[in-house]
Amino acid sequence: MKRIIKLPTLIRWMLWTGFILLxxxxxxxxxxxxxxxxxxxxxxxxxxxxxxxxxxxxxxISIVLLIMLVIGSFRWLHPFVGQRGxxxxxxxxxxxxxxxxxxxxxxxxxxxYLVQRLNASxxxxxxxxxxxxxxxxxxxxxxxxxxGLAVSTWMVMWFIxxxxxxxxxxxxxxxQRTRVISFIITFLVLGFFIFGRFNQYxxxxxxxxxxxxxxxxxxxxxxxxxFFNTLKFRNKYDEKKVKALYPVIAQYYNLPATxxxxxxxxxxxxxxxxxxxxxxxxxxxxxxxxxxxxSMWGNPLNTTPFFDSMSRxxxxxxxxxxxxxxxxxxxxxxxxxxxxxxxxxxxxxxPGAVDQHSIINDFAGYEKLYFLGGSASWANIRGLLTNxxxxxxxxxxxxxxxxxxxxxxISDKNLFLExxxxxxxxxxxxxxxxxxADNHRPYTIPQEDQATFKKVNVPLDSLQKYxxxxxxxxxxxxxxxxxxRTFIEAARKEKYFTNTIFVFIGDHGIPGNAGTMFxxxxxxxxxxxxxxxxxxYSPALIAPRRSSMISSQVDVLPTIAGLSNIxxxxxxxxxDLLDSTTRPFAFIFDPDNNMSGVxxxxxxxxxxxxxxxxxxxxxxxxxxxxxxxxxxAAGRDMKQLTEALHETAKYLLLNNKKKH
Numbered sequence: 335m336k337r338i339i340k341l342p343t344l345i346r347w348m349l350w351t352g353f354i355l356l357x358x359x360x361x362x363x364x365x366x367x368x369x370x371x372x373x374x375x376x377x378x379x380x381x382x383x384x385x386x387x388x389x390x391x392x393x394x395i396s397i398v399l400l401i402m403l404v405i406g407s408f409r410w411l412h413p414f415v416g417q418r419g420x421x422x423x424x425x426x427x428x429x430x431x432x433x434x435x436x437x438x439x440x441x442x443x444x445x446x447y448l449v450q451r452l453n454a455s456x457x458x459x460x461x462x463x464x465x466x467x468x469x470x471x472x473x474x475x476x477x478x479x480x481x482g483l484a485v486s487t488w489m490v491m492w493f494i495x496x497x498x499x500x501x502x503x504x505x506x507x508x509x510q511r512t513r514v515i516s517f518i519i520t521f522l523v524l525g526f527f528i529f530g531r532f533n534q535y536x537x538x539x540x541x542x543x544x545x546x547x548x549x550x551x552x553x554x555x556x557x558x559x560x561f562f563n564t565l566k567f568r569n570k571y572d573e574k575k576v577k578a579l580y581p582v583i584a585q586y587y588n589l590p591a592t593x594x595x596x597x598x599x600x601x602x603x604x605x606x607x608x609x610x611x612x613x614x615x616x617x618x619x620x621x622x623x624x625x626x627x628x629s630m631w632g633n634p635l636n637t638t639p640f641f642d643s644m645s646r647x648x649x650x651x652x653x654x655x656x657x658x659x660x661x662x663x664x665x666x667x668x669x670x671x672x673x674x675x676x677x678x679x680x681x682x683x684x685p686g687a688v689d690q691h692s693i694i695n696d697f698a699g700y701e702k703l704y705f706l707g708g709s710a711s712w713a714n715i716r717g718l719l720t721n722x723x724x725x726x727x728x729x730x731x732x733x734x735x736x737x738x739x740x741x742x743x744i745s746d747k748n749l750f751l752e753x754x755x756x757x758x759x760x761x762x763x764x765x766x767x768x769x770x771a772d773n774h775r776p777y778t779i780p781q782e783d784q785a786t787f788k789k790v791n792v793p794l795d796s797l798q799k800y801x802x803x804x805x806x807x808x809x810x811x812x813x814x815x816x817x818x819r820t821f822i823e824a825a826r827k828e829k830y831f832t833n834t835i836f837v838f839i840g841d842h843g844i845p846g847n848a849g850t851m852f853x854x855x856x857x858x859x860x861x862x863x864x865x866x867x868x869x870x871y872s873p874a875l876i877a878p879r880r881s882s883m884i885s886s887q888v889d890v891l892p893t894i895a896g897l898s899n900i901x902x903x904x905x906x907x908x909x910d911l912l913d914s915t916t917r918p919f920a921f922i923f924d925p926d927n928n929m930s931g932v933x934x935x936x937x938x939x940x941x942x943x944x945x946x947x948x949x950x951x952x953x954x955x956x957x958x959x960x961x962x963x964x965x966x967a968a969g970r971d972m973k974q975l976t977e978a979l980h981e982t983a984k985y986l987l988l989n990n991k992k993k994h
Contacts, residue, residue: 350497441557540717608899623840648871664841671906696902708743750821840866939972
């Protein structure tokens with residue numbers, strides 16, 4: 335007598351299919367480990383790597399099973415009701431298994447050649463398909479590989495078809511209620527495996543790069559994670575164009591004037607005037623710190639009086655620009671020195687760009703710390719930080735005692751205070767980054783601070799006249815200043831304060847009407863969305879000075895390194911603002927409209943590739959540049975510099991790898 339199973343036949347077959355596919359994926363990962371393990375890692379050291387790999391595999395397999403569950407639930411395509419459903423799922427699974435095996439084979443070849451998991455860059459070979467196919471034919475045993483794929487597909491499908499027969503031979507006795515409950519539970523379980531974790535953010539490819547090194551990351555990933563996550567990031571730089579424009583870059587960055595080798599590396603020795611006391615560094619990346627909304631440029635609402643007082647007692651650059659708009663892009667530019675010109679997504683979300691050199695690593699003997707009130711899974715920032723900053727100690731919202739106040743985690747005030755406690759305990763010099771978030775919707779002012787921090791009430795017409803949309807935005811901006819004051823007052827009481835350089839840079843500005851506070855171009859050409867304060871503050875170490883030198887977010891780390899009297903390697907587009915040979919300018923990129931430009935001298939040049947239109951604007955007056963020789967010469971020079979910076983940035987996003 336046949337045993338009765340109280341579980342629908344479809345779900346039983348799905349479980350068997352999932353188990354068989356999981357064995358296949360696991361064998362492929364073991365194959366990668368056995369054939370390519372050149373890192374000397376023991377199995378014990380790789381336990382977390384294999385477990386993370388299992389989660390990635392379960393995600394990929396669960397997508398297939400979810401398709402089977404949903405479509406197979408329709409009676410006319412049910413695999414155990416009629417021949418039509420059986421034939422459909424047999425063909426479907428043959429295709430799926432073949433594709434899985436095909437991608438694994440290509441992935442192995444790709445890893446053997448480039449020591450990288452399969453990614454979408456392989457599609458670039460289709461542009462020279464004939465040459466690429468000939469290379470493959472001459473380099474690999476193509477016929478044997480095809481036969482091996484066919485045999486392997488048949489073998490895997492033999493197990494899946496055997497599982498179908500096993501399930502079919504054991505009838506079900508399932509009520510409609512049980513069938514519905516089974517469907518819901520299976521759907522939720524598969525959904526969980528696809529999401530990947532109990533958290534606000536799903537499992538992401540960048541979690542692999544939090545394991546500590548590239549080998550572990552590559553071992554944890556599977557070709558489906560690496561390929562499909564890079565599919566939308568086919569950053570197509572033109573190497574011929576990059577080489578042709580190299581001499582333009584060379585003259586601005588003191589590089590050898592040659593286009594034969596694309597080498598942007600500069601070994602920078604300590605310069606005269608550096609601080610020799612091995613100062614601590616606290617770099618604060620300030621959320622939405624828009625210049626025209628603040629007090630340093632005379633906004634009548636006096637939103638940031640404390641920061642204004644610091645700027646008068648520090649080295650303050652009042653014409654600093656971020657390369658583009660957006661927090662993820664701002665963090666990227668600050669940490670790497672390369673403008674994020676990735677479209678439509680951001681570079682931090684591109685697995686192909688996760689390997690980046692950062693000057694932070696040149697601070698030898700320093701503790702490296704990063705403080706964030708929420709989660710570093712946001713925008714895959716975790717991959718950028720943990721994969722590229724050696725021995726980084728990353729502190730996130732869950733690591734702090736303070737309560738979460740909104741989607742962005744703990745309040746900025748508590749982030750500063752908790753960071754200060756950690757910094758005060760350091761026995762070695764440190765390089766710390768603190769990333770704020772409160773100056774952002776939903777503009778939360780914590781209940782615990784509402785007695786100390788006093789909200790203001792300003793008429794709507796005054797708000798709009800001076801750059802704000804609502805009282806909530808205004809008070810959140812003021813609360814940021816309150817948080818800065820709380821931090822500095824707490825830090826003054828600690829021993830580390832005297833020998834510390836505090837650096838404040840906005841992650842981006844906010845587009846809006848700067849009114850009469852700035853010339854028209856700042857509003858009409860959206861310079862307000864990139865214009866931010868840049869302050870180097872250390873009362874005992876840095877003499878107060880306000881500079882109107884044009885500067886950029888990518889200049890932050892080279893300038894910190896120059897101030898700190900260290901030798902460092904610069905490989906990207908940042909420059910030391912205090913180096914007397916520096917030629918100041920700021921690159922601007924608008925990802926929404928794919929426009930790029932340069933702020934240099936008294937002008938802002940902008941190029942629109944879709945229309946081919948070039949525009950030149952004055953940033954000091956409301957007068958449009960005329961057709962005089964000065965403006966024409968400036969336009970030609972800035973157009974060439976814009977193109978060189980944009981093409982070089984695209985190249986460096988994928989070719990600024992850290993030293994291994």
